[in-house]
Amino acid sequence: MRWQFHILLLFGLWTGINQAYAQFGPPGGGPGGPGFGNQDDRRKKSDFTGVTEDTPKGNGKINGLLIDSLSGKPVEFATIALINQKTNKPIDGTTSDTKGAFLMSKLAPGDYRLQYSFIGYKNQNSKPFTIVKGSDINVGSVKLSPDIRTLGEVVVTGQAALIEEKVDRLVFNADKDLTAKGGDASDVLKRVPMLSVDLDGNVSLRGSQNIRVLINNKPSTIVASNVADALKQLPADMIKSVEVITSPSAKYDAEGAAGIINIITKKNTLHGLTLNLDAGVGLRASNLGLNGSYRQGKLGVSLGGFGRYMYNRASSTLDQTTLTGTQAQRTNQQATAFDQPLFGQYTLGFDYDLAKDQSLSASIRYGTRNFVQQQNQLTSTYLADSLLSMTNRDVNRKDLSNSVDMNLDYVRTFKPQQEWSISTQYSRTGLTNNFYADLLNSGGTLTARQQNLNNNTNQEFTIQTDYQTPIRKNQLLEFGGKAIMRKVDSDYRYLIGSSNSELNNDPTNPSGSLAYNQNIGAGYISYTYVTPSKYTFKVGTRYEYTSISANQSTESRTYTPLDIPNYGNLVPSINISKSLKGGTTLKAAYNRRIQRPGLQQLNPNPNAANPQMISVGNPNLSPELTDNFELSYSSTIQKTYLNAAVFGRLTNNAISQIRVPSDTLAGGIITTFQNIGIQRTYGANIFFNTSITSKWSVNGGLDGYYVYMQGQTPDANGKSITISNTGVSIGGRLMSQLQINNGWSAQLFSFWRGPMPQLQGTMGSFYMYSLGVRKDLANKRGSIGLAAENFVGNGVTMRTNLSTPLLTQVNTNHLYNSNVKLTFTYRIGKMTFEQQRKKGRSVNNDDVKGGEGGDGGNQQAAPAGGSTQSGGRPR
Missing domain, CATH: 2.170.130.10 (TonB-dependent receptor, plug domain)
Incomplete structure (x- = not known):
């Protein structure tokens, strides 16, 4: 029931905020800000029920702080009323700000009590107290208890x-x-x-x-x-x-x-010792996960493990025509594959409160991948209509990896929204991408063997610091710095031999290695401002300087430095939002982004597991720069949430795949990466989420884009020519969820994506759909579910077309992904609430390719509070 309670509590808070917004407008003059209000935008006393402009004046004051009794968080936008004991009517009032604090001043002497209220909480009343001339009363922290009965009703009428x-x-x-x-x-x-x-x-x-x-x-x-x-x-x-x-x-x-x-x-916020079991079995995959946590006092520890084993088959056909001199050579390939990947992930983490305003957190995550694939490739080559050759290859591929991420984070809070943090991270991944192939003739006799050994490591160390502080009541300033030290190493070689000889180095595919070092230094500043007219501006700029040193060696182990220049980039960003009546929001945004090449795009190892479709990286790639523009509209119309946006993306020096014929293998195609030049994308998307009934919801949307691409490719004479391509791609999705009685629920999902333009052709369309049901166990301790995917027909087919001056290709992939799976979850352990902890910020490397506040009111609420003595502090 804990997760339901949190959802209902958040729903109650949100409903209260919306009601306050609808009645008085956004606190502090505008929503969408960093969570602070304009205290100068005071509401009239006549905004509160029973309060008139002729309320007696004095010099008494009263202040306090409202907090949630379970989470310890501030209760924002709650109504505080000052009730006259004789007339039992409110004579003054205010609301709590985003810190939960409130203040009433210019109070006349008299006998009063306080009332606090907010949707989702029980109304609470203080004991009577007396204000005398010059009284300055601090009620301290007043704990408001969630109204479980009210929240239980909310779950029937609405869901998160x-x-x-x-x-x-x-x-x-x-x-x-x-x-x-x-x-x-x-x-x-x-x-x-x-x-x-x-x-x-x-x-x-x-x-x-x-x-x-x-x-x-x-x-x-x-x-x-x-x-x-x-x-x-x-x-x-x-x-x-x-x-x-x-x-x-x-x-x-x-x-x-x-x-x-x-x-x-998901993060376990339970107090005590808990254990969660997740298991599933299906036609294409099975999984098992165990997650435990222990939380006591200032310390929290979590430990988890997950494993998934998959088994699936696929097939493909390749029809290709390559221009060789004045003759056209046709290649046909029929391939089948059986995948057996095994994935695992293990995590250990802890957090500790060093002091009331300081916290320390650390984590380590270990991931492993064992991807084994068996392929059979039957390739036939024709000149005119005459068969030149037929080759059969049995290939065993192994993509293995192990990765570790270690974080240590510290945060110091000086006051609400003013904090400083320092974060560190070390990450390392070891990659092995090998294959072993038997080459057979048309009669099935082994004629040769081939092996590719490719070992890679990618490691990086990051340290960053961030500071933020509010300026007045409607502004926020953020700035910080970051350093990333990254190192990529790749070592590869090809071996070849006859059916009965040892494997030796392949002279047509020489061995080599790449040592790639990249250091990034960055600094940023960001400023947020909320205007009284309900505009929110968030502007900032970031400067990043990247230095690169790289060396590439050949089989002789002679290292050659690569001439890759260092570069610095200034990347500005602007986000503007405007809130209108009825919960409508308009937003406009601009930002510049950098796209650095990833490991797969840099690795110079020629991956020839399928010699007809060889892939090789390019260590000389430069980063690409993109300017993004976006306009969006969102609104809630009765029970329907609607979001629509138009966007533009202008990219120079774009990194894209380029396909050229192989120089050594007839009919072979080499796929590599180049900075092709120009890419322009313009598009729009619209999404909706509606509640047809209290138990039935439907959501979905459409999106589409137009793209223009321009780049270079070789022609029949070996000269580089400029080519371009344009196209439109459209996609959509639809999901429906139904809550049934006695803990039963059901869901239907479907997705479709149309053909996608590429520089040298078009990637095919694809789709998927699924249907699932679930039954919750007693006391919400667990659940049993059954789901089916793509259950009509025999899987999904995707067709990709490629066209260049030197070749045309049609590649058809068929994935037999029809699936039925049974899932089971169960939770054991002590389940009690604990107060929210302040977590340390964490390192956030996103650099490699691959609320409101202030015074307001809710005159529908009935207030509540603690006790007091005459002229003293309520308790």
């Missing part, structure tokens, strides 16, 4: 929104998703507005894969190496929400051309 909008981000509350249980983070991201996840698990935001993925505001070297594989290590059951930040402020690293995706995991 699946999609929420904040000043600079859109939040998807993933813990309400039924069908993603038993899956991984990529299953959750498929349901998030503005995001697309393809069949390989690659994530794009508004059509761009140039994004930064964070976990609890923290980076990870495994994410920098391969986003798709990293997401498979994070269980869906541990994800609380996903934040999509399309216009990051100057406080964030400048990386991520399209924006930032921040995955927030």
